Amino acid sequence: MLLEKQKEYKSRKVIKKKQIRRHSICMVSDFFYPNMGGVESHIYQLSQCLLARGHKVIVITHAYGNRKGIRYMTSGLKVYYLPLLVIYNQCTLPTLFSTLPLLRNIFIREKVTVVHGHSAFSALALESVFHANTMGIKTVFTDHSLFGFADASAIITNKLLQMALILCNHVICVSHVGKENTVLRAKVRPSLVSVIPNAVDTTIFTPDPSKRNPDNVTIVVISRLVYRKGVDLLAGVIPILCKDYPQVHFLIGGEGPKRIDLEEVRERHQLQDRVTMLGAVDHNKVRDVLVCGDIFLNASLTEAFCMSIVEAAACGLQVVSTKVGGVPEVLPPDLVWLTEPSIAGLVAGLNQALDDREAGKIVPPWVAHQQIKEAYQWKDIASRTEVVYNRIVQDPVHSLGTKLSWYRQIGTVGGLFFALLLVVEHLLFLLSQWFKPEEDIDKAVDARKKLQFHRSAHFKR
Amino acid sequence: MDFETSILCTSSQNRLFSRSLIDSQPEDLDMWKKILYKKQAFPDNYVDQSFLCDLNNVNGESYSIQQSFFCTTAVTQEICCTCIFVVIFANLVSETLSPSFVISSSGLLVVIFYLFFSTFLDKTCYNLLSKGFEDLKSVVIFMSFALGFSSIMKTLTETISTDTVYAMSTFMFLVHLVFHDYGAHAVIVSETISINAAVFATVCLGSRLPNEIYTFALLLIGAEVFVLSPVPRRYIQENCPFGQVVLTVLLTCITMLLMGSFETPYLLCTTIVLVCVNFLCPLYFVYCQAHKRHISGPWDEAVVWSS
Numbered sequence: 001m002l003l004e005k006q007k008e009y010k011s012r013k014v015i016k017k018k019q020i021r022r023h024s025i026c027m028v029s030d031f032f033y034p035n036m037g038g039v040e041s042h043i044y045q046l047s048q049c050l051l052a053r054g055h056k057v058i059v060i061t062h063a064y065g066n067r068k069g070i071r072y073m074t075s076g077l078k079v080y081y082l083p084l085l086v087i088y089n090q091c092t093l094p095t096l097f098s099t100l101p102l103l104r105n106i107f108i109r110e111k112v113t114v115v116h117g118h119s120a121f122s123a124l125a126l127e128s129v130f131h132a133n134t135m136g137i138k139t140v141f142t143d144h145s146l147f148g149f150a151d152a153s154a155i156i157t158n159k160l161l162q163m164a165l166i167l168c169n170h171v172i173c174v175s176h177v178g179k180e181n182t183v184l185r186a187k188v189r190p191s192l193v194s195v196i197p198n199a200v201d202t203t204i205f206t207p208d209p210s211k212r213n214p215d216n217v218t219i220v221v222i223s224r225l226v227y228r229k230g231v232d233l234l235a236g237v238i239p240i241l242c243k244d245y246p247q248v249h250f251l252i253g254g255e256g257p258k259r260i261d262l263e264e265v266r267e268r269h270q271l272q273d274r275v276t277m278l279g280a281v282d283h284n285k286v287r288d289v290l291v292c293g294d295i296f297l298n299a300s301l302t303e304a305f306c307m308s309i310v311e312a313a314a315c316g317l318q319v320v321s322t323k324v325g326g327v328p329e330v331l332p333p334d335l336v337w338l339t340e341p342s343i344a345g346l347v348a349g350l351n352q353a354l355d356d357r358e359a360g361k362i363v364p365p366w367v368a369h370q371q372i373k374e375a376y377q378w379k380d381i382a383s384r385t386e387v388v389y390n391r392i393v394q395d396p397v398h399s400l401g402t403k404l405s406w407y408r409q410i411g412t413v414g415g416l417f418f419a420l421l422l423v424v425e426h427l428l429f430l431l432s433q434w435f436k437p438e439e440d441i442d443k444a445v446d447a448r449k450k451l452q453f454h455r456s457a458h459f460k461r
Numbered sequence: 462m463d464f465e466t467s468i469l470c471t472s473s474q475n476r477l478f479s480r481s482l483i484d485s486q487p488e489d490l491d492m493w494k495k496i497l498y499k500k501q502a503f504p505d506n507y508v509d510q511s512f513l514c515d516l517n518n519v520n521g522e523s524y525s526i527q528q529s530f531f532c533t534t535a536v537t538q539e540i541c542c543t544c545i546f547v548v549i550f551a552n553l554v555s556e557t558l559s560p561s562f563v564i565s566s567s568g569l570l571v572v573i574f575y576l577f578f579s580t581f582l583d584k585t586c587y588n589l590l591s592k593g594f595e596d597l598k599s600v601v602i603f604m605s606f607a608l609g610f611s612s613i614m615k616t617l618t619e620t621i622s623t624d625t626v627y628a629m630s631t632f633m634f635l636v637h638l639v640f641h642d643y644g645a646h647a648v649i650v651s652e653t654i655s656i657n658a659a660v661f662a663t664v665c666l667g668s669r670l671p672n673e674i675y676t677f678a679l680l681l682i683g684a685e686v687f688v689l690s691p692v693p694r695r696y697i698q699e700n701c702p703f704g705q706v707v708l709t710v711l712l713t714c715i716t717m718l719l720m721g722s723f724e725t726p727y728l729l730c731t732t733i734v735l736v737c738v739n740f741l742c743p744l745y746f747v748y749c750q751a752h753k754r755h756i757s758g759p760w761d762e763a764v765v766w767s768s
Contacts, residue, residue: 146760147760148760148761148762149756150755170506175497176495176497177515177758177759177760178760180512180513180515180516180758180759180760181758181760183513184513184516184756184758190506190508190512191506191508192506193506194504194505194506195497195505195506196505197497228762230763230765232765233765301762301763301764301765302760302761302762302763304760305497322763324759324762324763325759325760326497328495329495329496329497329498330497330498331498332496332498332499341763341765342763342765342766371498375497375498375499375500376498384505387505388505
């Protein structure tokens with residue numbers, strides 16, 4: 001009896017401890033719904049799982065057309081669509097200081113304890129990290145992409161990234177190659193970078209072998225049809241494969257400037273009946289397209305993580321992919337056929353995949369699904385991210401002097417320039433504090449709590 | 462120190478170092494693998510021995526000091542040509558140089574160069590007669606147009622104040638020098654912008670001259686210096702390094718002499734610019750080669766080799 005009571009007491013204590021660690025998390029990125037892509041779904045899924053784990057989560061992004069102001073999404077996920085100027089590819093104009101008053105207001109309103117920026121392309125995310133750090137809020141940054149070092153745009157982006165990440169409490173990358181890349185680009189200490197991959201919604205991406213055409217082998221390609229996704233390679237592979245294997249059909253989903261190349265190839269080799277072009281595929285239709293195929297082909301030239309091959313594997317397809325970036329880390333070797341990023345390489349990989357298929361040396365669809373289900377779960381990703389949050393809230397808040405000394409280590413010219421920016425930032429922060437003291441800012445009511453309260457009252461009645 | 466080692470093992474005073482050490486203790490002594498599809502008994506921020514082992518830190522192509530000295534000769538020549546053009550203009554304005562002399566002497570120079578290059582060096586052009594006829598046709602067309610338009614050119618910017626005209630043409634000459642094709646494969650190189658800027662400057666300056674014949678002479682000289690002269694100079698630069706050096710020294714001497722005949726401050730300025738371009742810039746460039754790193758690794762975009 002006594003032992004049981006003690007146990008109960010202990011478990012209650014554990015719960016209490018967990019409740020103490022309830023964070024108020026603010027996800028910031030230029031990329032969010034209604035835009036669609038890897039970063040957007042990552043933020044959405046992660047937020048949903050963190051909400052389910054009892055944290056408070058809000059999302060900040062810029063206004064998308066008519067979608068502006070505050071909106072609520074599933075499970076009371078609050079999204080701020082800020083009126084910021086969009087210049088290129090859904091990125092906001094990097095102004096550094098002009099977003100300070102607005103973001104400060106939101107951070108105070110929502111009593112934010114952790115600011116989590118996403119994607120190095122997003123100026124808003126980098127700026128929010130900068131501002132949050134000035135306000136003494138802990139910051140995390142997730143880098144979703146790989147960058148080179150050679151061209152001018154990469155040099156500037158890398159310097160800006162370095163400026164923001166040096167202030168960050170922790171950085172998250174989606175693959176080990178991404179981590180190496182980020183460490184080199186932003187010169188953060190490797191131990192401050194965690195690798196937490198993306199996940200897939202395995203309840204949606206399920207196999208359905210009955211949808212396949214038993215008479216032929218269908219190779220599915222779903223990607224934006226742009227240069228970086230290797231459409232040029234694809235255009236070279238299609239005629240060779242169609243010639244060698246009369247049973248092979250192609251099913252290509254996606255839209256982009258390179259679509260014309262594929263159509264040209266299709267016309268020139270008269271493959272209209274064997275190469276189907278679907279055009280843009282809605283994200284909720286991707287699974288329906290995937291299950292029609294036997295083999296999924298990814299010809300990307302660079303990829304930090306590659307969600308699409310995980311989705312395809314979850315649907316039980318054989319995956320043939322170029323061996324670039326983080327792709328080799330993503331799938332177990334029995335599910336993926338890795339190839340060199342060239343036409344000859346891809347043809348050889350597809351030949352191998354087709355031969356293995358003939359010989360029956362492939363994993364059954366549901367077994368593959370189970371493997372993916374065990375490896376990539378959003379719940380798991382959320383708990384791993386939570387570990388990062390739990391750790392960083394204990395970090396000390398650094399003084400301006402300490403931060404300036406970090407900047408001095410960056411370099412003579414760049415470091416001095418960034419140090420100047422930091423000083424201006426702090427002055428502006430003091431000004432905004434004087435102009436609008438913290439007490440004058442309304443604290444937002446947690447709508448979810450209220451909702452729960454109303455629901456319980458309703459049930460009582 | 463190497464770049465990657467400097468990241469990995471600098472500064473024990475670096476922030477949060479102690480914290481990260483605690484995190485990085487592996488609980489299991491199993492080998493860490495660079496995979497994402499299996500949970501491993503290591504924390505997410507674990508840094509393995511193999512970290513950054515795929516990094517290729519190639520020093521890249523570096524240039525020797527001779528190479529960089531040689532490459533600056535093209536820049537020197539272009540600066541000298543611009544200076545000579547300006548000096549000719551100044552002499553035309555002060556009427557110390559007669560336009561007929563300028564036209565005849567420069568025309569003679571062009572004919573000599575043309576004959577020399579088309580007969581001795583340009584092996585590709587075998588049908589000299591028909592090509593010569595074509596070229597003669599374009600020369601006649603250009604000359605008649607220039608002569609016809611010189612009266613318009615003369616009055617085109619006449620109402621604009623002299624200071625503005627000088628400032629504008631100085632700026633345009635600088636644009637010409639910046640965008641000129643010196644043989645480097647850079648984005649900034651644009652022959653079109655370069656020639657247009659020079660022609661614009663010539664037209665601006667043309668209005669300050671006493672009469673139409675002067676303007677015509679200036680236009681002619683402008684075309685010769687900025688449009689025609691780069692062609693044989695490029696040829697020499699690519700095919701005859703010795704000739705390039707001789708030509709550069711010759712042009713530099715002429716420029717210095719002409720500038721010296723003017724006023725000392727001009728000579729001083731030219732000297733400083735030429736010393737900078739010829740000695741300090743290449744030396745600094747070679748010094749910077751030591752810092753050049755070509756970092757490549759698995760994150761690089763694959764290159765499509767089209768067959």
